[in-house]
Amino acid sequence: MADQNEFQPLVNKENKDVDITSVAYEKVEQPGPKSLLKQAQGFWVTFITMFKKVNTVQYPEVKEPTAERFHGRHQLNRHPDGLEKCIGCELCAWACPADAIYVEGADNTPENQMSPGERYGKVYQINYLRCVFCGLCIEACPTRALTMTNEYELADSTRSKLIFEKDDLLGPLRAGMLPPPHPMYPGMTDTNYYNGDVKEAHPSQEQK
Amino acid sequence: MNNAQLLVDDPGWIITLKAVIVFAVCVVLTIMSVWGERRIVARMQMRVGPNRVGKFGLIQALADGVKLALKEDLIPAAADKVVFIIAPVISVTAAFMAFAVMPMTGPVNFFGEETVMQLTDLPVGVLYVLATASVGVYGIVLAGWSSGSTYPLLGGLRSSAQVVSYEIAMGLSLVSVFIYSGSMSTSSIVAAQQSTWWYGLVLFPSFVIYAISMVGETNRAPFDLAEAEGELVGGFHTEYSSLKFALFFLAEYINIIAVSALATTLFLGGYHAIPGLGFTEQWLGGWFTLVWFFLKVLFFFFVFVWLRGTLPRLRYDQFMQFGWKVLIPVSLLWILVVATLRLISTTSQSRVTTFIFAGVVVLIVMGISTAVDASKRKRAAHVYPEAAAPSFAVPSLPSEITTINVSNSVSDKGGDRG
Numbered sequence: 001m002a003d004q005n006e007f008q009p010l011v012n013k014e015n016k017d018v019d020i021t022s023v024a025y026e027k028v029e030q031p032g033p034k035s036l037l038k039q040a041q042g043f044w045v046t047f048i049t050m051f052k053k054v055n056t057v058q059y060p061e062v063k064e065p066t067a068e069r070f071h072g073r074h075q076l077n078r079h080p081d082g083l084e085k086c087i088g089c090e091l092c093a094w095a096c097p098a099d100a101i102y103v104e105g106a107d108n109t110p111e112n113q114m115s116p117g118e119r120y121g122k123v124y125q126i127n128y129l130r131c132v133f134c135g136l137c138i139e140a141c142p143t144r145a146l147t148m149t150n151e152y153e154l155a156d157s158t159r160s161k162l163i164f165e166k167d168d169l170l171g172p173l174r175a176g177m178l179p180p181p182h183p184m185y186p187g188m189t190d191t192n193y194y195n196g197d198v199k200e201a202h203p204s205q206e207q208k
Numbered sequence: 209m210n211n212a213q214l215l216v217d218d219p220g221w222i223i224t225l226k227a228v229i230v231f232a233v234c235v236v237l238t239i240m241s242v243w244g245e246r247r248i249v250a251r252m253q254m255r256v257g258p259n260r261v262g263k264f265g266l267i268q269a270l271a272d273g274v275k276l277a278l279k280e281d282l283i284p285a286a287a288d289k290v291v292f293i294i295a296p297v298i299s300v301t302a303a304f305m306a307f308a309v310m311p312m313t314g315p316v317n318f319f320g321e322e323t324v325m326q327l328t329d330l331p332v333g334v335l336y337v338l339a340t341a342s343v344g345v346y347g348i349v350l351a352g353w354s355s356g357s358t359y360p361l362l363g364g365l366r367s368s369a370q371v372v373s374y375e376i377a378m379g380l381s382l383v384s385v386f387i388y389s390g391s392m393s394t395s396s397i398v399a400a401q402q403s404t405w406w407y408g409l410v411l412f413p414s415f416v417i418y419a420i421s422m423v424g425e426t427n428r429a430p431f432d433l434a435e436a437e438g439e440l441v442g443g444f445h446t447e448y449s450s451l452k453f454a455l456f457f458l459a460e461y462i463n464i465i466a467v468s469a470l471a472t473t474l475f476l477g478g479y480h481a482i483p484g485l486g487f488t489e490q491w492l493g494g495w496f497t498l499v500w501f502f503l504k505v506l507f508f509f510f511v512f513v514w515l516r517g518t519l520p521r522l523r524y525d526q527f528m529q530f531g532w533k534v535l536i537p538v539s540l541l542w543i544l545v546v547a548t549l550r551l552i553s554t555t556s557q558s559r560v561t562t563f564i565f566a567g568v569v570v571l572i573v574m575g576i577s578t579a580v581d582a583s584k585r586k587r588a589a590h591v592y593p594e595a596a597a598p599s600f601a602v603p604s605l606p607s608e609i610t611t612i613n614v615s616n617s618v619s620d621k622g623g624d625r626g
Contacts, residue, residue: 042519045518046514049252049253051251054251055254055255056254056256056522058256103323105570203354
């Protein structure tokens with residue numbers, strides 16, 4: 001707090017409501033014009049800045065990593081055996097303030113098992129013309145199926161190209177993963193999947 | 209042989225060739241200086257600046273020019289068509305013309321003809337430069353008026369007021385140069401500086417006044433009120449597009465180069481080498497003086513850019529006050545001093561007289577400045593008596609803001625206070 005000077009506030013103790021007369025005066029530093037030499041110091045600042053390292057990143061040639069938790073393009077994740085995590089619950093679409101997400105769920109069947117449990121996301125679209133990258137969809141997702149990557153180069157030439165389908169958003173198949181649809185890991189329930197008990201695909205899951 | 213004598217026997221084709229060269233130099237310098245300015249200002253702001261088009265972005269300005277030329281040329285419905293089209297032409301023509309009297313080299317061999325790189329040597333060369341600069345203002349005023357729009361009109365008015373005001377100070381600062389050199393011809397002034405010191409040192413106050421007023425004259429930062437984008441969008445050229453806009457752009461930069469060249473000629477010894485390096489003037493058969501000339505011009509150009517990178521724009525009233533209440537009276541007084549000193553020295557009085565006179569002048573200046581300071585303090589004390597604690601909240605007087613108001617009793621209820 002700055003020094004209180006002689007202008008003491010006229011505080012109205014009884015009335016707690018704001019009273020225009022109860023104003024305190026605080027001393028602030030308000031330097032007037034300095035000497036000519038002092039004023040000329042600005043010229044030195046700009047001059048010496050010319051020889052400093054520039055902050056510019058030569059972007060297309062040089063790319064610096066984003067902040068660790070930068071909100072970039074979304075990704076639909078998979079369980080370690082390759083089944084999709086998305087259960088088509090539409091909570092992300094409901095959470096989206098920009099109405100950028102469209103989800104259509106469907107039932108898993110023994111012939112067409114896309115995710116553990118009953119349901120999977122049949123249609124999954126994110127419209128990047130609408131998305132504001134707020135991340136509320138990620139917070140809403142109950143299975144951690146939807147996360148965000150650090151990818152930010154999302155410009156394109158047409159509107160339709162910027163509506164990303166499920167294929168565009170799905171994460172890659174890593175080692176030990178099998179492309180769905182395929183049956184769940186033998187002896188495991190969807191709860192096991194969520195608890196992370198499934199570490200990789202079982203040979204029996206491979207569809208003939 | 210002086211420049212006028214060297215120039216008088218130039219055949220027509222040399223004059224034509226020189227005119228073309230002056231034109232080309234102006235255009236090329238504009239293109240390069242746009243690039244240079246953007247690069248330098250960028251460095252001052254820790255950026256890189258244009259570096260994409262060509263090596264180091266050298267042809268960025270050329271690319272911009274091509275882009276401008278290919279753009280749609282709009283003429284507003286409310287515009288006065290004829291004047292609207294003529295205005296940029298006037299502006300750019302006047303800018304080009306000023307360069308005709310600049311002596312860029314000493315005597316050189318130009319295709320077998322002994323001559324100097326100067327288009328023409330008028331006995332009133334400097335007045336001619338001032339005159340063309342004033343004609344250039346017509347371009348700006350007419351552009352503002354003929355656009356049929358508010359902001360350009362205001363920008364044009366501001367610009368004219370600005371140039372008129374600062375041209376007085378500029379003209380007055382040149383008077384002492386005339387007194388000392390005994391000539392208004394650019395080449396004679398350059399020659400006169402060889403026998404003494406550069407006028408930038410001898411007539412330092414004139415030099416400072418000229419340097420300030422040349423920034424005002426060319427509508428450059430921090431005096432670029434005519435195109436203050438925060439207030440007037442683009443100023444007088446708001447409604448201009450395509451090549452007409454390019455012409456204004458060209459005119460602005462040629463003007464900068466022209467006033468820099470004039471400053472070089474009048475105050476920094478023109479095309480002559482800096483003292484101590486006089487032998488370089490013989491290099492390349494005298495052509496090396498061209499290098500010296502442009503080095504000095506580019507130095508001034510750098511200062512222009514430096515100013516732009518450092519100083520914020522002045523408020524209009526401060527700007528006018530500075531011009532009329534500081535620069536003009538100071539130049540007038542300075543002329544008085546210079547004229548008297550000159551008279552003393554030409555009537556071959558003893559040095560003692562000169563020193564006594566100088567001493568008296570210094571004493572008078574100190575006395576005046578002390579008196580002004582005292583009166584300022586007195587006035588401040590008179591206008592703002594010791595502040596009593598106000599019984600109600602009042603805004604502080606602008607010059608006395610040493611306090612800020614902070615609410616002391618913050619309502620704990622929040623929201624509606626009714």
